[in-house]
Amino acid sequence: MILELTKESKSDGVLQSQISEKLKISKSTVSELISKLESEKMVVRKLVSGKAFRVWHVEYAPFPIKGLIRVGILKASEYPKVVSAVEKLKGILKIYDSGIELTRDLVSGVVDVAASPIVTQLYFGILMKNIKIHRIVAKNGSGVVFSNAQSDCYGCSEVSTMELNLRRYISKKMEKAQIRYFKSPEAMIQAIEELRGIAIWEPYFTKLSDRKTERFEDVLGDFVCCSLASNKSFGEENPELLEKFIAEFDKAKYGREEAKKLAQLIGFEEEIIYKSFENYDFEVEQEVPRDLEVLTLGRLEEIFSFQ
Numbered sequence: 001m002i003l004e005l006t007k008e009s010k011s012d013g014v015l016q017s018q019i020s021e022k023l024k025i026s027k028s029t030v031s032e033l034i035s036k037l038e039s040e041k042m043v044v045r046k047l048v049s050g051k052a053f054r055v056w057h058v059e060y061a062p063f064p065i066k067g068l069i070r071v072g073i074l075k076a077s078e079y080p081k082v083v084s085a086v087e088k089l090k091g092i093l094k095i096y097d098s099g100i101e102l103t104r105d106l107v108s109g110v111v112d113v114a115a116s117p118i119v120t121q122l123y124f125g126i127l128m129k130n131i132k133i134h135r136i137v138a139k140n141g142s143g144v145v146f147s148n149a150q151s152d153c154y155g156c157s158e159v160s161t162m163e164l165n166l167r168r169y170i171s172k173k174m175e176k177a178q179i180r181y182f183k184s185p186e187a188m189i190q191a192i193e194e195l196r197g198i199a200i201w202e203p204y205f206t207k208l209s210d211r212k213t214e215r216f217e218d219v220l221g222d223f224v225c226c227s228l229a230s231n232k233s234f235g236e237e238n239p240e241l242l243e244k245f246i247a248e249f250d251k252a253k254y255g256r257e258e259a260k261k262l263a264q265l266i267g268f269e270e271e272i273i274y275k276s277f278e279n280y281d282f283e284v285e286q287e288v289p290r291d292l293e294v295l296t297l298g299r300l301e302e303i304f305s306f307q
Contacts, residue, residue, distance in 0.1 A: 080258035085248035
């Protein structure tokens with residue numbers, strides 16, 4: 001019941017005294033149970049004023065927790081190496097539909113490390129100055145899936161690599177088109193017959209391959225899609241854990257076994273995930289992508305950390 005209550009409270013947490021009141025349990029029993037849950041790294045509490053403690057579920061605490069790493073990924077097939085690294089370190093993996101929501105949770109400290117669109121991370125990084133990008137996850141892995149609708153509108157996710165690529169694609173094709181934003185890939189797919197097409201990533205792109213499609217790299221050349229970033233506070237609290245995570249990411253693989261694990265996590269068929277791996281370049285140079293300087297006024301070194 002305490003775990004359920006703290007989960008419902010998310011990043012706000014709940015006062016320990018309120019737990020006793022809401023669950024009709026004595027204060028001494030609540031204190032004893034919370035101490036047990038803390039020892040098992042299921043909740044965390046902090047003294048917030050006087051003798052008042054606030055309690056958070058570890059998945060939602062808006063600050064780093066000593067000895068624990070919480071990693072967020074999108075519902076995509078770009079992250080077999082990230083999943084492997086989390087598994088090796090017995091961390092918490094959180095899956096998101098939206099790159100904006102995931103990167104916002106990274107900035108606010110609700111996740112410690114995030115694999116999300118590099119464009120989204122750059123915008124948040126320049127604005128908030130509290131994240132560091134450590135690795136490029138992969139290149140490519142997305143494109144446009146077309147419908148038969150007579151529409152002047154494409155569907156896309158907002159403030160993302162998809163949006164940047166779609167705008168470049170429209171310009172390259174010299175089309176006159178508008179962009180309609182969606183909060184999730186499923187919502188885009190449901191609305192596809194209202195649109196000229198949708199800009200979408202793997203494994204959705206492979207799953208929709210029975211339609212007419214065009215890959216962004218075929219029109220625009222290779223591009224960085226997602227990057228791996230940490231909240232600076234996490235790096236300060238758990239420097240060795242962050243170092244170990246990056247090391248595990250660097251040596252992780254992306255084969256059949258990793259496809260099986262990822263498929264179970266994000267709810268896709270293993271074969272679709274495995275096939276979609278072919279459309280990524282996972283062996284990428286770890287360097288600052290200079291073609292994105294226009295988005296950051298040339299201050300990329302303030303965000304990237306490839307040491």
